[in-house]
Amino acid sequence: MGNTHYSNAFKTVAVLLQMVFLIIVIVVFSLLVNLFGRSMFTLSDVGTDSFFDSSYYTKVLSGQLVDLGNYLQFQGSREKSEKDTIKYKQYKMQFEGENSNLYYWYENGGNIRTNMEIEEKYQREYVLKYARELGSYLYYDDSRIYFEGNIKGKSYYFQRNILRLFQNSGENGGLIVAVDMHLPNDDEIKEAADIYYAYFPWVEISVFLGILSSMCFVLFIIYLTLATGRNDEDETIRLYRIDYLPMEILLAVFLIYISFLFAFCAKLGQKSWDIASSLILAGTLVFISDGVLLTLYLSLVRKIKADIFVSTSLLGWSVRTVKKRMRLQPYKRGTVIRMVFLVVVAFFFAEEAFGKGRWWGYVGLLAEIALVFTCTLSQENQRMEILSGITQITGGNMDYKFVESDYTGECRIMAERINNIGMGLSNAVEENLKSERLKTELITNVSHDIKTPLTSIINYVNLIKMENIQNEKIENYVDILEKKSMRLKQLTEDLMEVSKISSGNIELDMQQINMVELIYQTGGEFNEIFEEKGLTIITRLPKEPVMIFADGSRLWRVVQNLYNNAAKYALKDTRVYVELKVEEGWAEFSMKDISEQELETAPDDLSERFVRGDESRGTEGSGLGLSIARSLTNLMGGTFEIHLDGDLFTVSIVFPCIGFSAGT
Structure with missing residues (x-):
């Protein structure tokens, strides 16, 4: 029985489930960020079920009070610019008629302004009673500097947005603001309430799902980390084509993708998105990103498990190459030292020429370039000559020799060693030919030595057969002797034939x-x-x-x-x-x-x-x-x-x- 928890089916399900849980986590996070960012939800709202008890309602109402204050100031102003006139008309459409769920009653210097359609609208006590009946209200009495109301943060918002209306109010200044909690009209408050009731009930569920999904996501990532590369059959780590790519390439893909993702998100951030669209967009980006990043992560894990992380790394290859070069023969190390020296001298001449403008820096740089070019060309010519010599040796010319004094550096050492190899091959071929000649001579000599007595045996067998042999048993022996001697004769002739063919003496x-x-x-x-x-x-x-x-x-x-x-x-x-x-x-x-x-x-x-x-x-x-x-x-x-x-x-x-x- 194999370890079924490492089967491909389990791993496929784990990949899909971790992706689902990650999408849930990110969507929940995006929802909370949107709610916090739009001030639709704060920690103080936890346990709050009513829109009118929330911080979002307080924020919306604060904006409405700012607009109301501007509108009331425009009403008291006799001269208005064209721009102010347009704003005034907008405020009037916002607060007058049947377009608003916000009602106001404002008294300043004996003048009363209101959008309340009640008979006792000029009597403050009846107006205040009516405001209380609507449900959500604010009341300010300027003569007593008295605040009253059931809206969270009422004093703060009055001080910030309303008190500027009572700079010259006289003794009877006052303001009553009320919001009909039934929200019969379609205005900004009604729209905010609809959004609040659409998303706020999901906050607690989302937080719970987010925490649960985070835990499940971590568990499935741990499982995939343990299971990737393994199977039910054996303990061998199975690798894929992507696992043989250098780690630097995978890292480059990761950085490029992350850069693209940030740039794309920054581009999207320049536009205004509603909450639903932002959640769909977040889920889509997570789906794509999880596929890319999980692939890179699991490839990294398999590299580590198979112990090829360093061997498939460009940096590891570079380090191994440098170490290998440093372990080579002294002439190799000498070449490295000469190269380093030439680079240092080149930098010195370049600094003197281009940095300080000294003429001898240009001359030194040109001279070094000419020297390097000449040496490189000479080495290349020597390598081509060695390659030509190797071609002749492999073609069968075992007597070809390099003139070692014509070569320098590495090429001289190669010429010496190839000469030694050629000499060894020549000796081996000569020994082999000598051995073949000896074998041929041995076969020939043995065949000749056998042939003479064999001829005598055959002749005597024929003489015996010519005698009148009465003994049947002896006659049978003579027949066997004749067959075996003829077979031996054929074998001798075959051996001599083989000898002639092998020696080419035919x-x-x-x-x-x-x-x-x-x-x-x-x-x-x-x-x-x-x-x-x-x-x-x-x-x-x-x-x-x-x-x-x-x-x-x-x-x-x-x-x-x-x-x-x-x-x-x-x-x-x-x-x-x-x-x-x-x-x-x-x-x-x-x-x-x-x-x-x-x-x-x-x-x-x-x-x-x-x-x-x-x-x-x-x-x-x-x-x-x-x-x-x-x-x-x-x-x-x-x-x-x-x-x-x-x-x-x-x-x-x-x-x-x-x-x-x-x-x-």
């Missing part, structure tokens, strides 16, 4: 050969052998001659070896297919048979020396027949191929034709 008499005739002749020699084993030959040869350019005796040896191979290793009582076909100027001779034993060797290995003998010691094969056939075919300019399909063994040789017409 001469070819290339001439035009009729492949059809050669195959018929060879097949005729093996008819009796194939019949003894129950093999049926199916021959498919063209009716017309197929001429190729080859050594007749060597080609006959090749075809003979292929027939001999089929006779030895084909399954008894099966068919052997012999085919010669001509296609696009190439003559292809092939033989197919079913192998008596299971073939587990690769096709190319079957034509190596002694492979058949090694794996089938119970048969009469030596493992040299196919090897000799392949070598002779290649020497005569042909190609030799072996194909295996289960137990189906196919061998083919291909030669270019010399003028052909193939009909079947």
